[in-house]
Amino acid sequence: MSYFSSTGMIRFKNVSLKLGGKQLLKTFNLRINRGDKVLLAAQSGSGKTSLLRLLLGFIDPDEGRIFWGKKEITPETIRKIRTQIAYLSQDVDFPNGKVKDVFQEIFEFDRNRHLNYRPEMLVEKLQEFDLSEGLLEKNTSMISGGERQRLGWILIQLLDRPLLLLDEPTSAMDEKQKQRFIDYIAKTKKTVICVSHDSDWQLPEMKVITTLLS
Numbered sequence: 001m002s003y004f005s006s007t008g009m010i011r012f013k014n015v016s017l018k019l020g021g022k023q024l025l026k027t028f029n030l031r032i033n034r035g036d037k038v039l040l041a042a043q044s045g046s047g048k049t050s051l052l053r054l055l056l057g058f059i060d061p062d063e064g065r066i067f068w069g070k071k072e073i074t075p076e077t078i079r080k081i082r083t084q085i086a087y088l089s090q091d092v093d094f095p096n097g098k099v100k101d102v103f104q105e106i107f108e109f110d111r112n113r114h115l116n117y118r119p120e121m122l123v124e125k126l127q128e129f130d131l132s133e134g135l136l137e138k139n140t141s142m143i144s145g146g147e148r149q150r151l152g153w154i155l156i157q158l159l160d161r162p163l164l165l166l167d168e169p170t171s172a173m174d175e176k177q178k179q180r181f182i183d184y185i186a187k188t189k190k191t192v193i194c195v196s197h198d199s200d201w202q203l204p205e206m207k208v209i210t211t212l213l214s
């Protein structure tokens with residue numbers, strides 16, 4: 001079986017995590033299959049963002065193991081695993097620079113070259129998401145929270161990776177925009193883990209997790 005092919009995509013096995021003196025996970029178990037959609041709607045401060053950060057290898061569990069297919073997530077495996085993940089963080093942190101240059105640079109990384117990015121692809125997406133072409137010339141530090149969030153969505157769509165990790169992905173959007181992204185997630189065949197308190201994200205196809213400490 002190859003590195004990434006497996007129906008059981010992600011598995012948390014007896015994972016415990018304590019941060020800032022607070023127990024967030026205690027022998028936590030979760031299995032996520034390819035194509036599954038999971039909504040983390042546990043209360044504020046319960047560790048939802050930390051769970052995404054565990055999957056990205058930004059933090060390590062105190063106990064237990066996390067698997068991607070048959071591979072355990074470790075410092076040795078995480079780089080390759082990250083090439084399969086598109087992460088939209090709560091604050092959508094873009095590098096400093098003109099929007100058009102930042103996008104160009106992202107797609108010049110070895111792991112993204114196969115996508116054959118062209119600037120026209122970004123222009124097309126800007127139109128689709130009601131963003132002005134003038135944004136291309138703006139510095140990423142000068143754009144609004146709502147624009148930044150939509151640019152984050154554009155990036156994750158263009159990156160076209162099998163696992164989407166979305167942290168409050170529509171918090172800075174109006175209803176119409178929000179619905180467009182919810183519809184995209186409802187239709188996608190990708191595996192999705194979304195953090196949101198917004199009940200509009202509770203799609204029928206989503207497994208909703210309301211508590212992490214059971």
Ligand SMILES: Nc1ncnc2c1ncn2[C@@H]1O[C@H](COP(=O)(O)OP(=O)(O)OP(=O)(O)O)[C@@H](O)[C@H]1O
Binds near residue numbers: 019
């Ligand atoms: N690096 C860290 N050091 C210390 N404490 C941390 C760290 N990261 C997170 N925490 C704490 O862990 C708890 C869980 O944080 P986390 O952001 O994962 O929760 P959350 O469920 O995503 O919250 P929210 O819904 O409010 O965004 C919080 O009390 C937070 O202050």
